[in-house]
Amino acid sequence: MCSLNKEQRIVRVAFDTLGCKLNQSETEALTEKFLKSGYRIVNPEEEFDIYVLNTCTVTHIADRKARHLLRMAHRRNPNAVLVAAGCYVEHAANDLLKIEGVKLAVGNKEKMRLPQLLKESGLVAADRHDFPAGYYSDNQRTRSFIRIQDGCNNFCSYCIVPYVRGREKSVSPEQVVTKIKDKVLSGFKEVVLTGTEIGSYNYDGLSLIELIGIILKETSIERLRLSSLQPQEVTPDLISLWKDEKRLCPHFHLSLQSGSDSVLKRMRRLYTTDDYASAISLIRSVAGDAGVTTDIIVGFPGETDDEYAESYDFCNKIGFARIHVFSYSKRRGTAANIMPNQISPQLKKMRSDMMLALAEESASAFYGSFIGKRLEVLWEQEANGIWNGYSANYIKVCAESDKDLTNVITEVSVKSLYGGGVWANII
Numbered sequence: 165m166c167s168l169n170k171e172q173r174i175v176r177v178a179f180d181t182l183g184c185k186l187n188q189s190e191t192e193a194l195t196e197k198f199l200k201s202g203y204r205i206v207n208p209e210e211e212f213d214i215y216v217l218n219t220c221t222v223t224h225i226a227d228r229k230a231r232h233l234l235r236m237a238h239r240r241n242p243n244a245v246l247v248a249a250g251c252y253v254e255h256a257a258n259d260l261l262k263i264e265g266v267k268l269a270v271g272n273k274e275k276m277r278l279p280q281l282l283k284e285s286g287l288v289a290a291d292r293h294d295f296p297a298g299y300y301s302d303n304q305r306t307r308s309f310i311r312i313q314d315g316c317n318n319f320c321s322y323c324i325v326p327y328v329r330g331r332e333k334s335v336s337p338e339q340v341v342t343k344i345k346d347k348v349l350s351g352f353k354e355v356v357l358t359g360t361e362i363g364s365y366n367y368d369g370l371s372l373i374e375l376i377g378i379i380l381k382e383t384s385i386e387r388l389r390l391s392s393l394q395p396q397e398v399t400p401d402l403i404s405l406w407k408d409e410k411r412l413c414p415h416f417h418l419s420l421q422s423g424s425d426s427v428l429k430r431m432r433r434l435y436t437t438d439d440y441a442s443a444i445s446l447i448r449s450v451a452g453d454a455g456v457t458t459d460i461i462v463g464f465p466g467e468t469d470d471e472y473a474e475s476y477d478f479c480n481k482i483g484f485a486r487i488h489v490f491s492y493s494k495r496r497g498t499a500a501n502i503m504p505n506q507i508s509p510q511l512k513k514m515r516s517d518m519m520l521a522l523a524e525e526s527a528s529a530f531y532g533s534f535i536g537k538r539l540e541v542l543w544e545q546e547a548n549g550i551w552n553g554y555s556a557n558y559i560k561v562c563a564e565s566d567k568d569l570t571n572v573i574t575e576v577s578v579k580s581l582y583g584g585g586v587w588a589n590i591i
């Protein structure tokens with residue numbers, strides 16, 4: 165039995181998160197649960213008694229990263245209890261439990277009960293005294309991820325998510341508003357609405373558009389950001405919200421996955437490149453400075469040179485602020501796993517390198533278009549006198565200041581490109 169059982173001291177817990185913003189929001193919620201139960205939250209680089217890894221399994225690289233992080237955690241703190249949680253556990257719990265130090269593997273349904281599960285399993289003493297909520301908190305108080313929805317009904321042919329997250333479920337508007345009000349009281353300036361498929365939000369007939377309206381009316385959050393949408397969800401009614409509402413961040417993460425219609429069809433995506441281009445025009449007609457970011461998969465089964473070229477050209481035409489490039493990765497149980505004409509790793513790497521180079525060019529072009537303009541920045545952290553934070557349209561901004569700017573919003577004048585974003589002077 166673990167030594168934690170015998171001790172009546174504050175247990176130190178460290179968290180790491182892989183994958184999507186939904187996972188980040190869930191880790192955040194889990195952190196609060198641990199805080200409320202009297203644990204001390206520490207960084208994974210420090211000494212800890214418990215290490216929780218919230219895993220992702222979208223690609224085999226995510227799986228590999230999870231195994232690597234767990235092994236590293238064990239090497240750094242050989243006596244610690246390691247917990248693997250989340251999507252990867254859903255289909256590989258036994259493999260994860262074979263890694264040294266891993267004592268618990270909990271799937272998505274159970275992971276929010278982790279403080280109880282640790283007690284129930286005897287890994288932490290059941291009679292350990294609790295401390296008041298928020299007793300220890302080293303968390304940054306700038307941006308918070310709020311889960312409004314979970315699961316997906318779409319079954320894109322490459323995606324494991326519907327199998328590990330289940331069908332769509334939406335959180336009630338009352339719960340969402342209460343959570344955001346709590347975040348405002350704790351000092352957060354920005355919340356990001358997250359979920360697997362937030363565009364499908366539907367709580368007893370209440371849509372995402374109505375939910376956003378309620379949040380804006382009933383809370384005083386200064387910035388509201390959406391995590392990810394699909395092009396068919398970008399409607400005139402939705403985008404009209406951005407017309408007069410400064411609190412809504414003009415940043416749209418619009419998953420494209422491929423700029424080739426034939427590949428989109430094989431991926432079972434529910435839009436064409438024309439639909440995508442129309443969504444972008446609509447966004448830009450209302451929010452000209454909007455940052456549009458996306459995900460692209462290269463090397464999907466059967467992707468020909470021509471289809472790849474179509475995808476590349478389409479991305480080039482759109483001019484993304486950021487492209488997250490993924491090489492297609494087989495996932496057991498999905499339709500694409502058994503599709504013919506799988507692409508060789510070498511060709512995937514070549515296509516990925518080309519797409520990454522395009523991503524860098526497009527990002528520089530987008531960031532460069534703000535030189536000489538003003539942006540509002542929510543400052544997050546400082547290193548050696550240089551502060552960094554994000555503009556509402558999600559440009560990383562750096563500036564020099566000897567003031568404490570943590571969690572402060574200021575206006576800046578953009579001077580040049582700098583370190584994956586821009587350099588600016590604070591006004």
Ligand code: SF4
Binds near residue numbers: 317319323
């Ligand atoms: S919409 Fe498609 S890619 Fe997104 S979670 Fe659902 S199945 Fe996966």
